[in-house]
Amino acid sequence: MTDYDVLRVFCGPHGDHGNELGVVREGSDVPGEGDRQALAAKLGFSETVFVDDPERGVIDIYTPTARLPFAGHPCVGTAWLLDVPELVTPAGVVGTRLDGEFTWIEARPEWAPPRTLREYGSAAEVESLQVPPPGEWIYAWAWEDVAAGRVRARGFPGRNDGIDEDEATGAAALLLTAHLYRALNITQGKGSQILTAPQPEGLIEVGGRVRLT
Numbered sequence: 001m002t003d004y005d006v007l008r009v010f011c012g013p014h015g016d017h018g019n020e021l022g023v024v025r026e027g028s029d030v031p032g033e034g035d036r037q038a039l040a041a042k043l044g045f046s047e048t049v050f051v052d053d054p055e056r057g058v059i060d061i062y063t064p065t066a067r068l069p070f071a072g073h074p075c076v077g078t079a080w081l082l083d084v085p086e087l088v089t090p091a092g093v094v095g096t097r098l099d100g101e102f103t104w105i106e107a108r109p110e111w112a113p114p115r116t117l118r119e120y121g122s123a124a125e126v127e128s129l130q131v132p133p134p135g136e137w138i139y140a141w142a143w144e145d146v147a148a149g150r151v152r153a154r155g156f157p158g159r160n161d162g163i164d165e166d167e168a169t170g171a172a173a174l175l176l177t178a179h180l181y182r183a184l185n186i187t188q189g190k191g192s193q194i195l196t197a198p199q200p201e202g203l204i205e206v207g208g209r210v211r212l213t
Contacts, residue, residue: 010168010208072170123152
């Protein structure tokens, strides 16, 4: 069996919750795209990362059913694990930094896979939602406090691959931040926390806590 680390990314203030991430540090152990896809499906995390060059931060990201050019929570988690100044993804170079308990990435909204951003009238409405049928990646959100930039959100991938709801989704948070163009403090899923902020030149910064399980 291939060795891999399991992280929780975008943990809550007390270190709980967060979205699990598998990271294969020795990507050369699983060199082929087909084998990587098969392992990602077997592990069953919402995303699995294969590290192809730990010093340069070259990574390859898979869901259980597809290869992704970029994804948020895999980049945040791998940035924390490798402690490198940048990550190289098929979409482009992702800037990274560690700041106290938070790990940050800087990326472009156009790198994120498409998401349907669906606004609701209250946090209670978001919390009461049932999982929608497969077919559309829906990021359901509502303001908790507009002035403070606090948002309640839930993410439904709609891929019919066993991941009915994403506990924390960096790419969707990035897209919502670009849409609203303001810094956000997002509570997603059961209690994960995602911080975001627009940056110069069209970039968005996304940050959160990471724990090794």
